[in-house]
Amino acid sequence: MATIGNTYDPATTAAGLATNYTSARQSILTAQTKQASSAAAALTSLRSAISGYQSSLLSLTSGKTMLTQAATFSNTAIGSASAGVNATAGSYSFFVEQLATANQVSYAGLADSPANGGNLGIEFGGAPGFSINLATANSDGNATLTPREIAAAINAEPTNNGRVSASIVTVNGVTQLMLTSKTTGAAGNISLNTAAVVNAGLKAALSAPPTQVTTGQDALVWLGAQGTGTPIAQASNVFTNVDGVTMTFTKAQAPGDTPVTLTVASDNAGTVAKVQKFVDDYNKLKTVIDAMVAPGDPSKGANPGVFANDGGVRVLQTRMVSMLRGVNGADSLAAYGIVATRDGSLSLNATRLTSQLAVSPKGLDTLIGSSVNGSSSGIAGNLDSYLKEWSSSTDGQLKQRLEQNTKLQTSLTKRQDQLDKQYDSAYKRYLTQFTQLQTLQSRMASNTSMFEALFGDKS
Template sequence: MATIGNTYDPATTATGLATNYTSARQSILTAQTKQASSAAAALSSLRSAISGYQSSLLSLTSGKTMLTQAATFSNTAIGSASAGVNATAGNYSFFVERLATANQVSYNGLADSAADGGSLGIELGGAPGFSINLASANSDGNATLTPREIAAAINAEPTNNGRVSASIVTVNGVTQLMLTSKATGAAGNISLNTAAVGNAGLKTALSNAPTQVVTGQDALVWLGAQGSGTAINQASNVFTNVDGVTMTFTKAQAPGDAPVTLTVASDNAGTVAKVQKFVDDYNKLKTVIDAMVAPGDPAKGANPGVFANDGGVRVLQARMVSMLRGANGADSLAAYGIVATRDGSLSLNATRLTSQLAVSPKGLDTLIGSSVNGASSGIAGSLDGYLKEWSSSTDGQLKQRLEQNTKLQTSLVKRQDQLDKQYDSAYKRYLMQFTQLQTLQSRMASNTSMFDALFGDKSN
C-alpha cells in the first residue's frame, strides 16, 4: 500500500503564501518609499546649493563693486598693504621712523619666600590693570611661595585676560620673573604695585626697578618726509589712515632714507578672480540642478535624475539660464567675456574681460549689480530675488516641498506598518492551516502503516 509522506514545511509554505499575498502592494510601497527618500535627500541638497550660491552672490556684491584695487609699497621690506573696494587710486609717501613694540621687563634675583599672603598689582601704562592673590598663588599650600607660582598665578588670573604673560628665566643661576605685554605701544608698559605684598623680602625684590628687555613704545610714521611731513603716532603698527587701505609696517627706516611710496591702483588680476568665482559658483549650482532633472540614458546605463519629471525644478533650471542670456547690449555679459554655452553654463574669457574693463570699468558693476537687501540690482539681484522664491524659510518652494514630502513619508510608514500587520496575519493563518494539514497527513500516514502491518502480504 502507498505511504503518505510529508512534502512541505508549514513555516516555509506560510512564508511563501504570505509574501505572495502582499508582494504586489509591497513592491509599490517600496518604490514609493525609495522615491520619497530620494526626494528628501535631493531637496536638502538643492536647498544647501541654493543657499550657498546666494551667500556667494552676497559676498561678491556686498562691496558695491566687482572691481579690485591693489596697494603695494615701493620697498616691501618696510611693510605690506591691502586695498578694499572703496580705496581710491593714487600714490602716497610714508617715512617709518619708529615701530610700535610691546613692553617686556624682568625682575631679577627672585628667591623662594615665606607665604605671607597679600596681593600683587600689575599696572599697564601707569593705570591699574589687575591683581593676584598671593595666598591663592601658593598652589601647593606649603609655607613657601616660589617665583614659578607667582608666574602661574599671573597667567591664570581671570581678570588678566591674556594682557600680560609671565614666565621664569634662569640666567647663570639667577631666577628672573619675565613679564611681557600682549599689546604694543606705551599704554602697555608694565609696572608692579607692591604696596599690599605681605612678605617683606618679596616686596623689596619686586619693588626694585626692573630691567627693560624691550621698551614699549608707540609707532611714529610720517605722511611725507621725516620731520617735514605730518607725524602719525599710534600704539599699533597697522595703519588705516588712507581710506580703504590697510598698511602694516614691519621695519623702521634709517634717518636720511627716502620715504617709501604706497601705490593704490586697479588690480585686474583680482577682478578677474572675482568674476571667475561668479562664473564658477553659478556653474556649481547649475550642475546640481542639471543632475536632478537629467532624463537619463538607458543605453548608457545612466539613470534619470530624481526630479526628471518635475516641471517645477525644470522651470528653475530654465529661469536661471534665461536671466543670464537676457542681459544684452553694449555692456553685456558677453562683452565682458562671460559667455553662456549651449547648455546654459558659463565660461570666462579673461582677456576680453580685461579689455572691456579698460573701456567701461563701471559697466561691469551695473551689469552684475548687487543682491544686498534694499539695494538689489542687476543680474545678481534678479537671480537672488528669484532664488528666494525657492529658499524662503516662510513660504519658499523648498520649504513647502519638504513639508509635503515629510507628510508623504509619514503616510508611507503607516502604510508599511499596516501591510506588515496584514503579512503577519496572513502568515499566522497559513501557518495554522498547514500545521493542521501536516498533523492530519501524519495521522493518515500512521494509519496506512498500521493497515500495511495487518493486511499486508505475509506469504514471504
C-alpha cells in the first residue's frame, strides 16, 4: 500500500497564495508610490533650484548695473581700494601723513594688595567709559587682590563691550597691567580714574603716569600734496570720501614723497565675471529642468525623467528659452556675446562682450534689467515674474503640486494599509486551511501504516 507523505509546509504555502492573491494590486500600488515619492523629491529640488536662481538674479541686478568699476592705487604698499557700482571714473591724489593707531598703555609696579574694595574707572579720550568693582574682582574670595584678577575683571565687565582688553605682561620679574584699546584714533586713548580706589598702594600704582606703548592717534590724509592739499583727519584708516569708493590705507608716507594716485575705471574682467555668473546660474537651473523632462533612451539604459510626460514642466522649460531668444536687435544678448545654443543653454563670448560694452556700455543693463520688486525690467524682470508663478508661497504651481502630491501619498499609504490587511487575512485563512489539511494527511499516513502492519506481507 502506498505511503502518504507530507509534501508542503502550510506557512510557506499560505504565504505564496496570499502573495499571489495581492500581487497584481501590490505591483500597481508600488509603482504609484514610487512615482509619487520621486515627484515629491523632484518638486522639492525644482523649488530649491528656482529659488536659488531668483536669489542670484536679485543679487546680480540689485546693484543697478552689471558693469563693474575698479579702484587701484599707483603704489599698492600705501593701501588698497574697491569701487562700488556708483563710483565715477576718475583720478585722485592722496598723501598719507600718518595712520590711525590704537592706544596701548602699561602700568608697572603692581603687586598683590588687600581686597578692600572700591571702584576703578576706565576712560577713553578723557571721557568716562566704564568702571569695575574691585571687591567683586577678587574672584577666589581670599583676602588678596592680584593684578591678574583686575585684568580679568576689566575683560569680563559687561559695560566694557569689547572696547579695551587687559592682560598681564611680566618683564624682568616686574608685573605690568597692559591695556589695549580696540578702536583706533585719539578718542580711544585710555586713562584710569582711581579716585574711588580704596587701597592706597594700588591707588598709587594705578595713578602713576603709564608707559605709552602705542599712542592712539587719528589718521591724517591729504587730498593732494602734503601741506598744500586738503587735510582729512579721522579715527579710522578706512576712508570713503570718494563717492562709491572705499580706501584702506596701510602705510604712512615720508615727507616729500610723491602723493599716491587713485584711479577709478571700468573693470572689464569684473563685468565679464558677473555676466558669466548670469549665464552659469541660468544654465544650472535649465539643467535641473532638462533632467526632469528628459524622454530617456532605453537603448543607452537612460531612464526618462520624473516629469517626462508632464506638459506643465515642459512649458516651464520652453518659456525660459523663449524669453532669452525673443530679444533681438543691436542690443541683444547675442550682440553682447551671450548666445543661446540649440538646446537653449547659454554660452558667453567674453571678447564680443567687451567689444560691445565699448560701443554701448549702458545697453547691457537695459537688456538684462532688474528683478528688484517695484523696479522689475528687462530679461531678469521677465524671468523672475514668470518664475514667481511657480515659486509663489501662496498660489504658485509648486505649492499646489506639492499639496496635491502629498494628498496622493496619503491616499496611497491608506491603500497600502488596506492591502496589507487583505494579505494578512488571506494568509491566516490559507494557513488555517492547509494546517488542517496537513493534520488530516498525518492521520491518514498513520492509519496507512497501521493497515500495512496488520495486513501486509509477513513472509
